[in-house]
Amino acid sequence: MPTPFYAPDFAAPVSSPWNSDQDETLRCVHVRQETHDVKTFVLAANGPRNFRYLPGQFLTLELEIGGEKINRCYTLSSTPTRPDLVSITVKRVPGGTVSNWLHDNVRVGMELGAMGPSGEFSCFKSPAKSYLFLSGGSGVTPLMSMARALHDLGSDADIVFVHCARTPADVLFAEELTLMARNMPHFRIALVCEQHTPGSNYAGHLGRLDAARLAHIAPDFLQRDVYTCGPAPFMAAVRGLLAGGGFDMLHYREESFSFETLVADATHAPDNQEVPPDNIEVNYKIELQKMGKSFTCPSDQTVLQASVAAGFRLPSSCSGGACGTCKTKKISGTVEMKHAGGIRQREIDQGWFLPCCSKPTSDIVMDR
């Protein structure tokens, strides 16, 4: 099959933006092996198109695997400042149906159903002077997208880019990060590897990201806006570190990088297609039983955020799951809660939850 390469006409006016409602498929134009188990799939629209999105947002791929329709979200590793193509960077995951299928089947020229982009996790939504990007494994993708965009725009933002990997052989985008650091006056990289790879010349941090390492890497982290992406346990550890260090969690944002990898890393939930990825928007109804009121909460917002947006004032203070001020009895429904010590497992077992750090996964009735 000939390479379907469309050379754009650079003399022509800017082409129209890609719209997933009209162009329902993307075509793979390039596959890059990043590490032994990570590949980047570069995708183009059919015909000249401009991709417009916020760095950090994700695409939803509509795939047919084994006769079944499966949707999966992947954050884009590409940058909208190079608008002709998008890319996703995918790690093989033991037992990960979709990721492994992509690795084994997607070849240049192949068409994939795609929707989006969407998502809230982007530093371009609330720009700051200084950032701390914390990534674990292939959670680097949305942060890479943000960094690439800032780099291409000539930003002089102060960025500390931390990438945590299992071994030096698992580090992603090492050369490109080095290049960006050379080009940007205030861009610093720190690598943290759990183990050494024999024969590598790796000289970064060895071990896990802990309070001491964090203080060493970014002594001024309290002043930075933090963006975190990685497996659930990694993000939980980061929240603990930050809350423990007195960080104001209002300046904290996180994203789980891909549903499939998240599940595999958290090792509890099965590869279950019924559970929506937490970055696909669904609206749930939240009922305040005592007040006899209710409001709507999108699945990517915390119950507290949605209650504020709806004009209700539920008690809160830290908004980060540490202080327990918002603690409320849940009469029915389920949430995904990411607290920072403000609640005990025993209390959770008794039906309490923290609305400030809980996203709904069903309709909820609260004892308020």
Add this chain to the structure above:
Amino acid sequence: MNTPLSAQSLLTRELLARRRPGYSLEAPFYLSDTILQADMEHIFGKHWIFVAVEPQVPEAGDYITVDFGNNSILIVRDDDMKIQAFHNVCRHRGSRLCASQQGVVGNIVCPYHQWTYDLTGKLIHAKHMGDDFDPSGLGLKPVHIRNLAGLLFICLAENPPEDFEQMAAEMTPYIAPHQLSQCKVAAQIDIVEDCNWKLTMENNRECYHCMSNHPELTISLYEYGFGYQPNEDNKADLQRFQDIMAANHERWEGMGLPSAEIDTLDDRITGFRTQRLPIDRSGQSQTMNAEVASKKLLADFVDPALGGLSFWTQPNSWHHFMSDHIVSFTVLPISATKTLVRTTWCVHKDAVEGVDYTKENLTAVWNATNDQDRRLVEESQIGISTGAYQPGPYSPFTEGLVEKFCNWYVNRLSVLTR
């Protein structure tokens, strides 16, 4: 240059200096607010105070508060299962942090403006304090705490008495076999006595009054265990008690249960006394029939007749460790004339209420005894307050431990107020 002394401290010093050994203390020791202040500053402020048992905070996040004098102390088990103690006071504007006597927390949150401390006392959240706010110097104020085989002692002094370690080394072999940390609190009862805390303690340190006042307690307890004047009538009984004690001590020691008396009540800063004492009748427990109150024995015990290991500490506790349960007493001053006596009964954590034990049977003896003792010390307080009181002589046979309590108290206060 010496700081000038107030009239009050001169009075305290003079009272201490003229205490007559072998006699009870002068009235102001039981009545005066000034002396109570000195007691709070020097006795309760600089010594190891027994406040709780480990089963009161079994799980991470469990807390209790302990109030005495003007102090409020927060004791909490952190996520590493370490027990921490802090002043129960917010570093913002001083609000008391936890108002209940016990509960569960994730982090410690001030109810006033929600300053939030983790369970190691670190301030981790304070809203509206600006960008330059440095939380690092604003952690909760720690209080020294030691866990002696399940008994929790705190010390408010900056430099606590170091001989606690010596007591712990000597006492651990005695107490550890009962495995208090594997127990649960089956009952805890607070009573407030209208008397000075020293009257409560003195009353505890003698059994002169037992035979005529404690019908329930003396079912199981031999009154001879605390000294007795020999005479023709009791000669045989006394001898029988000595023989029982000797035979049992040999048996218990052979089972790995240290039993011999250790008495440092008035010759150490952290003074204490211990002895494993025989129990009358079946020899099992302090109950209304001297048999075990809980069918589920403590630790790996198979023999219910292990007597009662008694442990007395200066200035504020006593304990009885038996084969089936442990009963602990904490004495905490509220004011010069009000004292809290907290009694805690522990049984094996797997013992089932209503099946292995009933609360009623477990607490019967000491509820009755505490009530009788409360009346005795309140009558003493009333008599002393009339003004007609004058220190009287102690019995050389039965009040030796009262004398040791007073000696320790007078010595410690004299040294510390010098």
